[in-house]
Amino acid sequence: MRPDSDCHLAINTGYPNEYDRAHERTGSFIMIHGVRGSVGCLAMSDARVEEIYTLCDAALTAGQKSFGIHIFPFRMTPERMERSKAEPWWDFWVNLKEGYDWFENKGIPPKWVVRDLRYSFR
Numbered sequence: 001m002r003p004d005s006d007c008h009l010a011i012n013t014g015y016p017n018e019y020d021r022a023h024e025r026t027g028s029f030i031m032i033h034g035v036r037g038s039v040g041c042l043a044m045s046d047a048r049v050e051e052i053y054t055l056c057d058a059a060l061t062a063g064q065k066s067f068g069i070h071i072f073p074f075r076m077t078p079e080r081m082e083r084s085k086a087e088p089w090w091d092f093w094v095n096l097k098e099g100y101d102w103f104e105n106k107g108i109p110p111k112w113v114v115r116d117l118r119y120s121f122r
Contacts, residue, residue: 002067008034008046009053013069019115032069042071070109076100095119
């Protein structure tokens with residue numbers, strides 16, 4: 001959590017996570033932040049980042065040790081997935097959709113591990 005960010009609040013996404021490291025991806029400090037412009041981060045309006053930041057801060061203040069961040073490329077509805085079949089990231093998105101559907105059906109974020117270079121949701 002970076003309240004002193006030049007980008008009006010920022011939250012580090014934890015990149016690279018276990019999945020990214022398994023795929024030998026490197027880097028750091030991919031942030032969710034305000035001030036709409038960005039190169040490589042997830043920028044949004046100041047109002048939206050304030051909402052997200054406030055929820056995360058409240059969880060930590062209440063004693064929660066950490067929080068997970070689940071990021072999807074788009075709303076993974078059947079119609080939107082159908083339009084994406086020719087995209088080079090299709091196989092990855094199909095894997096992500098398993099976690100997306102878990103949340104949509106159960107209303108809670110899934111726990112995940114990486115097995116055989118894929119997310120496994122539980």
